[in-house]
Amino acid sequence: MIDPSVVDLSRLQFAATALYHFLFVPLTLGLSWLLVAMEAAYVMSGRPIYKEMTRFWGKLYGINFALGVTTGLTMEFQFGTNWAYYSHYVGDIFGAPLAIEGLMAFFLESTMAGLFFFGWDRLSKAGHLAVTALMALATNLSAVLILIANGWMQDPVGSAFNPVTMRMELQDFWALVFNPAAQAKFVHTVSAGYVTGSIFVLAISSWYLMKGRHLEFARRSFRIAAAFGLASALSVIVLGDESGYAVSESQKSKLAAIEAMWESEPAPAAFNLLAWPNEEKQSNDWEVRIPYVLGLIATRSTGEVLPGIREIRAENRQRIVSGIEAVTALEAMRKNPQDEAARARFGEHEKDMGYGLLVKKYTERASEATPQMIGQAAQDSVPRVAPLFWTFRGMVLIAFSMLALFAFSFWHSARGSFESKPWLLKWAFWSLPLPWLACHLGWIVAEYGRQPWTVHGMLPTHLSASSLSAASLWGSLAGFLGFYTLLLIAEMFLMFKYARRGPDGHDEPAATLNMANA
């Protein structure tokens, strides 16, 4: 059995490095399209202020992008270093979108980013705009592919277990690509990135307006961000609701935990606006409910019944018992490939095998699992309620507050009155950290909510980690946190410095100087 502290430390390290990475990703996703919008305005109108805007916001984009690349490196390799058994078990499927991401998205994104920063004097106006647009497109392509990979972990479609290679293998590539769980996640995640980019531009522009600096520049930036932000915030909420629907199809346990729904409810289920979940009693100490709403969100109907946590656990207990049969039959098959009885028994219980693996947290041999262990495994099969319940509500609350901000900003930008509304500028400025907070809460809901699985219903988290020592994990975790934090400090320092300095004329090239001997 793997050292449980290694599993916990591996999870902590993955969560920390992934959340660090996602400090930089959403801004890249959103700001890249804003750069396209600004540069398109420059190419169409020919007014230099739009070029100045593109270059200024582009510089901040670059400071952020550098750390996105840095922290992204870790993500490409960490499955292998720290989740070796996971990588072996599902690499046949999960590796494909990662490799395609490199080939289709990263090459394009990085090559175009180089030309975006250094190609101003060497490309035509339209040529440079095309480069910027390709860069933005590629960042979004990269998001599609990584979310296809992640979506498959939430809802493992198009694949089957192969007893010879002892792993899951891909059977239908297009099912993997068009996995509804992945599609819903993609639009929700990139929209969250667009909101982040918009708040970034809106907040910094508001600061200039409050300080009375770079007024013309800030006004135009504010307007673009308000419009783009309003559309994005609407999209993030509507499409978040769409992933709520997807979640209910594939992961009823996540939904039940998010909603603190302990008992199955007659359709259409009520929505717990607020509650105090009590894990021990398996019920809420108190709750504030809105009738019908959850049923409508999650099932798009008034007749479908949503299972509660107790019912899910009871059902999973049956699946664990059946899964243990599959695990023991597989062991017999590997000892003697000619064992036809074992083969038949495996075929009968194969669909529950992942559940059988859940008891391996408590015993090396699944066949020796006691009823108590099975009960414990069934208990584990739904994640803890309180963390999910609160992170989800935090995320939604922030999303609505940003929607309101964009609505007011857009309204006053349409009327041209935002400069005389100091409360609005202040509100926009102080909202700067909110999208990052919402993104992080969202990822915690998505990934903590998937527990106890790395691949839902197929591979438990506790089996997925590498066979490393706890000492190695402590060392690497400290190394990542220390290094990333120092880099983050350098990044924030430059970001503040350059944002404060503003779009000075000095940052423009002195003239159109050609290279000597070019």
Next chain:
Amino acid sequence: MLDYETLKLIWWLLVGVLLIGFAIMDGHDMGVGMLLPFLGKNDVERRVMINAVAPHWDGNQVWFITAGGAIFAAWPFVYATAFSGMYWALLLVLFALFFRPVGFDYRSKLPDPAWRNFWDWGLFAGSAVPSLVFGVAFGNLLQGVPFHFDESMRSFYTGSFWALLNPLALLTGVVSLSMLALQGATFLAHRTEGDLQARAQKAATLSGVLLIAGFAAAGVWVSGMDGYAITSAIDANVALNPLMKEVARVPGGWLANYGKIPLLWLVPAIGLGGALIAVLMVRSDRTLLAFAGSSLACLGIIGTAGVSLFPFIMPSSSSPRSSLTAWDATSSHYTLGVMFWVALIFTPIVLGYTGWAYRVMRGKLTGDYIRANDKVLY
């Protein structure tokens, strides 16, 4: 659809192409990085060096990332076993690489000389350390690495980080280091002029000579030591796992493939010849040819390692039958097929726009250009 055995062979070649592509492309910006503190005598010269690769280094680094992804997709056993086993070696590479994006982008954003000097050494480490570790890794693959699988195909690595730093591995580390230094120096010689160019030419000669000597020495060493061979029948056309074969250590075993197909001697010859061309051409100011020669050296030298090991990818010294080979460490037939088409479609597209980007940014870089564009360049 192509048959499974052919696809396994194609993917062995494709991973090779990615590694060679990495050495040629990211290799030259890493070479520039490791020469940075030595060839750049003042801030402007260092900025000339940095800006010679500034628009391209990030795209080039994607060869490394894509190689990682492709190994994940095509050889999941290798991705899982190698990276978790050689945990600290890989983390060392990653931590060193962290210096690059920030080093390039942040270095010239503040005028403070201490700040700039710090990032220059960061770029040095971010270039030299990975180059060294990649070579060390190949030296260890040639000797076999201590790991085994249990019944559920979970891998266990039983060596230590320090054991990776053995004499042969250090020699192959020097080969890799001098190979990428040559790649960077020939590139610099092509993109710069004046004193800096002269120093780059000198560095190219030095690293080229070191490369030729190191590669020849490693060749002699490896041909005399034990290799590995599969001793049981293996049907490469069906699904396999690494435990379904028998493997033995064979003296001089890494020469077996050259005995079977003598034409393969061309591969190490290309390695040596390429390095020789690079040195001769760079001395006679034909810098583009020198860079081409150096790139050929990358192809020949990485090719030599691959061809010698084939079909082995990662032999196990402690449990030879657990060794990972191109026949039994791969993905399923279906995944290899899908990924083959993906690679066939996208690789030419990538090469196309990468070539275009270099064309757009072509020409010599000078100190005057740096001074004139002080605020917008790295």
